[in-house]
Amino acid sequence: MAHCKHWHDGVCKDCRKNCPIKKKLAAKAARKAARRAEEEMLANGRLTELAPDVSARILHLAGGGLPVPPKKGKGKKTLPPAAPAPENAAPAETPSLDAPDDPRAEALLHALVHGKRVAAFARELFRATRDLHGLDDLWGGVLDWAALLHDVGWMDGQRAHHKRSARLIRRNEIPGQDVPEDIRPYAALVARYHRRRPPSRRQKRFAALDAVEQRAVRQLAALLRLADALDYSHTGAVKSIDARLTDDALTIKLTSPLGCAAELHRLEAKADLFQQAFDRDVRGQLKRQKQK
Template identity: 40%
Template sequence: MDLHFREATQRTVLTCEKQRCPGSGRFPTLAVVAVGPSNTRQWITQGNFLMSTTPPSTPAKAKARLGIRAWMNIVLAECENAAAGLDAEPVHDLRVGIRRCRSLADGLRTMDPDPSWKHMKKAGKTVFQALGDLRDIHVMQGWIEKLSTSKLSTLDDGVAKKLLDHVHSNEAKCKQDALDVLRQFDRKQWRQWSRSLSRRAARIRPGSVVFKHLVLEKWTAAYDLHKRAVHSRSQIAWHELRIGIKRFRYTVENFLPREHAAWGSDLKELQDLLGDVHDLDVLWNMAIHIGVFPDPESRTRWGQKINEERSQRLNRYREKMVGKQSLWQRWREQLPSGPGLRAAATARLRVWASYLDPDQVHSERVAQLSLSLYDGLRGAGLLMQDPQQNSRAVLQVAALLHDVGKSKGGKAHHKDSFRMIRNLPSPLGWSAQELQLVAVIARYHRGALPRARQKSLQLLDPPDGRAALQLAGVLRLTNSLDTRNGIEPRLKVGLDDNIVLIQATGYSPLDPSAEEIAAARHLLEVVLRRPVLVRRLRETVPSPKAQLVVRSHSPRS
């Protein structure tokens, strides 16, 4: 780029930056427009308000992704900056840092149940709320000055002064309250959390399918709010939509760096548009509440100006977000769907279990054995019909989650597993009924045999209850068959007259585990109504001569 043009562009953008509304971080209605080449950032006027855009041909550059530890350190630094004078910019930056930390905690605690996430969120919320009233004062001050000092403004009736006086009347108290909270903020504990939680967060790779599933949940919630807001057009609905889009945006930014590079600029624009709408609604309601208008004409002028600004932003939102080609649809196309959605939900449940199960390798082997036994029994026609073919996936998840109750440290961990799984919110792609089935199967993977009158079984419909007992019988046996001796788990299923013959690697009738296996097969015998025998699976070993022939054809080293 030509040096003189670059310097001129920088000066123009700097001029625009200086015209931001005091304390709000947003631009005034009228401002200078900087025009640069197609690959540079540009400021354009949309209607009567200024917006920053990136040319459509150039995707927004992704910011360097910051993890939980970096954001928590930013909060500590901004605490000192904000406490120095509680000016608008450091207060805003501190709230942004806290919001990022809380957003990261929101996403990660859905998979990692460590209580530190909740405690960190609560500590951040205390500071965030204490600064909220002060931040509102800064934003309202910016809007009042913006609406009343524009060159085209006719709002010179003294209303602006009354509004500013009202806003400033509470500023001293808000500053003192915020300063008290900042002094009480436990920085030492915050640093400890930054170290421990960053290690826990590092176990899940950014951009992985589990985070795409999490983002899809946020997309679904935000899209539902969008439909409600477009239909009702109420202030509350638009405000709730703003919060939903904000949560969706932060989740994308925190966990999907590639998608954020493509979606980030649009998400920020939408959040700013709806943020402006909310600010204008708050300003109008405040003006009505304190009765600042000297006459009906003054009220009409202010109402028209606020409605004009508000309508411009809502029209811009509708341009981007309503219709078959809206951003909603483009984003949805890049998130899991169909069979991929169910697989992503399963992966997320597996991650949740990995934070709780002290021997996840064992659970993975049990899941592998369970699917092998299920396929064998199903091929022999011994299991119930499953038109939707969900039983196999339910069994797999039950096997992966069956030992999460061990994290409680109690003796009856199968009962703890049942309660923990039952209390899980069902992830997208899984129904609450299926997750309930998983909980019951995990409940009976060990311990006493199930009885029809037990509450856990009464929660299920009769067909689901019978399916749960069959799958629990499979899981109970495969859990005992896992030898934990490093041998790759394999088994074969066959029928010998009326007897189910299961051959498993590593099994020996002389091994101490044989007695446990004999007891574990009883539930499966009851539900199949036929005997079950377990024998050792004998692997076919090539003869030494054959091995020698193979080696004779290998190339010389």
């Protein structure tokens, strides 16, 4: 790694807190710590113990589906249906949360544990930005499901997992989860755009939405990207957040007993879609807890 010109004996004298080299090193150290913590959880069986709590329904979505926001105009658009599988095609193997030795089951369980933390952050961000987006609780439910399930595509690896997550949500093929039918197309799109390319009319399912729905999906995807960044290390380093909106920025104060350099760095990197959707900057600040 190339060091800046101020680098000396492992410390950047001039750049100090704003040194990009120090940020990268801190993020790398946080990722190593996350891997160690995950290995420890798997070795001790603690990750499996979280399964009943993770697979429980989101509280305000329990007991049935939610209607989607009403459409304007006479004609009602529908999303293009998924292509049917060939009759002779073998059914896809679906992992079970009760099979701890199955790598795909462990990946799914880890995605749900991470997703639950991201969903909590997403709800707080949705509440803090309500004056900007003006979306009601029906769209809040879409964000809840998208946040909880955005990483389930990790069952088959990291590459293009956002697209696999969208497909699994759309087809309702996630063990232990039953996404309301009316919510699936929207939650799938929001999860699809939690990383990589932003929403685009060149993507047929996004293009099939009307202007109001496209705006909502874009804004929810922007919030999900920020929420995902707040658990970037997948270790729960950030215990809670306090988000405040001003005329020029969304300020997010992170409560973390041991620090969260990786999350702060990632929050800055994932703010681009929020800036485009809301015309506001994103500022992350660390609010340390007092050690008892």
